[in-house]
Amino acid sequence: MLDKKSPIPAYFRLKQIIRDEIKRQDLKPGDPLPSEREYCERFGLSRMTVRQALKELELEGVIVREKGRGSFVAIPRIEQEGLMSFTEMVMSRGMTPRTEVVEFDSIPAGEMGEFLGIDLKEEVYRVARLRKADRVPVAVETVYIPVLLVPDFEKIDLSGSLYELLSTRYGIEVRSSRTSFSAVLSTPDLEALLMLEETMPLLKVESVYFHTKPVFYEVSYYRSDQFKITVNLNR
Amino acid sequence: MLDKKSPIPAYFRLKQIIRDEIKRQDLKPGDPLPSEREYCERFGLSRMTVRQALKELELEGVIVREKGRGSFVAIPRIEQEGLMSFTEMVMSRGMTPRTEVVEFDSIPAGEMGEFLGIDLKEEVYRVARLRKADRVPVAVETVYIPVLLVPDFEKIDLSGSLYELLSTRYGIEVRSSRTSFSAVLSTPDLEALLMLEETMPLLKVESVYFHTKPVFYEVSYYRSDQFKITVNLNR
DNA sequence: TATGTATAGTTGTATAGACACGTTATGTTA
DNA sequence: TAACATAACGTGTCTATACAACTATACATA
Known part of the structure; x- marks a missing residue:
């Protein structure tokens, strides 16, 4: 009952x-x-x-x-579509993903508001996470998500898959994304987190994830000597 | 009623x-x-x-x-599809694409054979092209395509859209791709072609394009200060 | 044996009404 | 004038009920 x-x-x-x-x-x-x-x-x-x-x-x-x-x-589909989470990418390579939350706070959306379709003054959570594959740091990922969308977000364990968390806890199924790729040089901040000995090129990935409306915005930096991002595209 | x-x-x-x-x-x-x-x-x-x-x-x-x-x-999404050619990307930014062929020959497929699903000794055309947007070089792209697939390929003007050429001349409609992104440092070769003054990070994009079977393999290097690659992904 | 029929159990469609709760505009009050 | 209350109206959630359409099974009949 x-x-x-x-x-x-x-x-x-x-x-x-x-x-x-x-x-x-x-x-x-x-x-x-x-x-x-x-x-x-x-x-x-x-x-x-x-x-x-x-x-x-x-x-x-x-x-x-x-x-x-x-x-x-339902019998789960075998075929993985274009959109793959970090957790899925790492596991599909037979490695073990680990995640450390390195920053957590909330800030006004500012310029992100445009991507997220919300007011510039609306609060968003900022979660920065260090992503590892078999204990090797391979990416730093920062997620911005509207506070209103995820009540009690601060009390939740964020070391797992964000996709899964949104689906199971908030009923938000991520359906699509708009993702940009570019190459940048590492900065001292990123070098420290990724334990890099020297400056090196990093793959910068910026994504807006959608259900029907935008759900969250994410910026990630990948060590591209360790990790390539692969996607499947159609038409 | x-x-x-x-x-x-x-x-x-x-x-x-x-x-x-x-x-x-x-x-x-x-x-x-x-x-x-x-x-x-x-x-x-x-x-x-x-x-x-x-x-x-x-x-x-x-x-x-x-x-x-x-x-x-609902306000209809402007959304173009995931897969976009260089020509389309440049034009959608309101710029004019130009292409120069900088290399053209044929070689044994070698390791490419695996991606293309052909024998390692089968011949493939290698076409390297310099891609410009409004006269500024933004990418170097090398395409590998099986000789058997495109008779008379050497007699054809390759300065336009390869997608369109395959469709109109050979009836091959590219439907999907598997694409990997990574970041690398520019090499002297690339710096010369892209007219770079100094070493800088480049976005490396490797793709296998499919109709139903693989059609061609492509490696591109983009100046990512000039150009971001954006894709839409589903599910 | 093969075919039709009845029946029970399932999801699909539809009604009518109730209250909760968010948004907007309006009017009232300080 | 500015801030606050209120009313009107919108969608969100939920109940209780009824009948239709479909499936599987058991059983009777030709």
Whole structure:
């Protein structure tokens, strides 16, 4: 039975619950979910509320629904599309990603407001993270995300995948990005963080990530002797 | 008032009606839509039904909805696709592209064979081109393409868009690419071609272009003080 | 055996109403 | 005039219910 007095919508919490069950492998790909009416009983919800949760999970590709048969855990796509997170990139190379948060505060959006589609005075969190692959520092990444979008952001463990965090905790599924690539020389700041002995060229990657509206802005510097960024493009 | 006896669901027909109004410019980008309750009255539908139609249009990116304000026709994204040729990139910045062929020969594929899916001993054309935007050299690009794929390649004017040439002359439509980005320091060769006074970081872009099978392999070096590469990525 | 039929269980579509909560404009008060 | 309250109106969430459409199974019939 879900708590009636929670400020978080019931359909949203139900989504979380189902996603968790899938993540914990209590529900495996292909497995049938309980029927809508069973969810109604189990959590004391009306059917429309349950349906809202299931519908959204379907649109996110988490489950598939078949009229007259039921709902099933989706079988994940094998093919990785163009957009890949650092975590995914490192793991796909058979290495272990690690992340250290090196800076965390909030500032007015300023010029970022334009990219993010918000007022220049609106507050954004600034999170700088050092990214490692098999203990070797390979990138410094700074993320700017509107405070209003992510309540309690400061209390959360940011050492994992930001994509996953946004999806599981805030229900924000990143769908696309606009990314620019350029080459720059390392600065003393970056050299210190990346443990570089000398000045070297770094790959600078600037991205705005979108759901339908902009979600967050990110600037990263990669040691390109250690790490190439590969993307798949279409049409 | 919608026909109650139609086999097509009401919410679906309402979506069509709204889409048509947008297409006919009765509703222009940014315009507010009638409120949910007004749609209810006008078509004799319940609010949930109207909401289903509007919700789906929102997810399709046709409209945007704002709590407390209303629903609005979405402003279409200007978005060009992910894959853009040099010619397109330069022209979209309002500059004039120019190209000089600086090298043309044929060599055995060697290690390129792996990328191109051909035998290591198969011949490939090597075409190096200097790319300029408004007379300023911004990139050196070397293309490797199997000789068998492009008969009479040596007789052709290569100073234009390679995409267009492949499409119009050989009927090969490039559909996707796999592209890697990294940062390197300029070498004396590149400095001479790009008319650089001193060593500077360059953006190195390596791509394999596909129709269904690989078509050609390309390595480019961009002056990244002059030129950023921007791509749109999905999912 | 093969075919049709009834039935139970599933999701899909739709109604009517209630309250919560954000936004905007207006009017009132200090 | 400036700041604050309020009302009107918008979307967001949720309940309770009904019937339609589809699927799978069991069972009866030709």
